[in-house]
Amino acid sequence: MATGLAVAAIAATVVGAGVSYYGQQQAAKATERASAYNANLASIEARNRELEGAEARNRQRIANRRRMATIRARLAHGGTHTASGTPLAILSESQSNLDLGIQDAARATGIEASRMRAQGQLGLWEGSQQAGAMRTQSYGSLLSGLSSAGSQTSRFRYSGAI
Numbered sequence: 001m002a003t004g005l006a007v008a009a010i011a012a013t014v015v016g017a018g019v020s021y022y023g024q025q026q027a028a029k030a031t032e033r034a035s036a037y038n039a040n041l042a043s044i045e046a047r048n049r050e051l052e053g054a055e056a057r058n059r060q061r062i063a064n065r066r067r068m069a070t071i072r073a074r075l076a077h078g079g080t081h082t083a084s085g086t087p088l089a090i091l092s093e094s095q096s097n098l099d100l101g102i103q104d105a106a107r108a109t110g111i112e113a114s115r116m117r118a119q120g121q122l123g124l125w126e127g128s129q130q131a132g133a134m135r136t137q138s139y140g141s142l143l144s145g146l147s148s149a150g151s152q153t154s155r156f157r158y159s160g161a162i
Helices: 002-077 085-159
Strands: none
Touching: 002 085
C-alpha cells in the first residue's frame, strides 16, 4: 500500500511539473500571438491614418485652389492686373502660405503614423520579452518539479516505501 502511495505521489509531482511547464509554454505562445496581433493592428491603423491624411490634403488643395481663384477674381474685379508687380507677390505669398499648411499636415500625419508603427514594434518587443521570461519560468518549474520528484523518490527509498 505504501509503495502505491509513494509511486502516486512521485507521479503526481512529475505530472504537476509537466502541466505547469506546458501551461507556461502556452502562455508564452499566447503572449507572442497577442503582441503580433496588436502590432498588425497598429500598422493597419497607421496606414488608415496615412490614407485619411492624404484625402484631407487633397481636399485642402481643392479648397486652396478655390481660395486663390476667389482672390484673383476680387483683384481682377477691382481692375488690378495680377500677372506682375505687387498683386503677383500677394498671390504668390498667399499660395505659399496655403501650401505650407498642406505640408505641415502631411508631416504631422507622417509623424503620427510612424509613432503608431513604433508603438506596434515596441509591443512586439515587449511580448517577446514576456514570452522569453515565461519560457524561462517554465523550465524552472519543470526542473523544480523533477527535482522534487527525485527528492520524494529518495525519501521513499530511504524509508523503505519503495
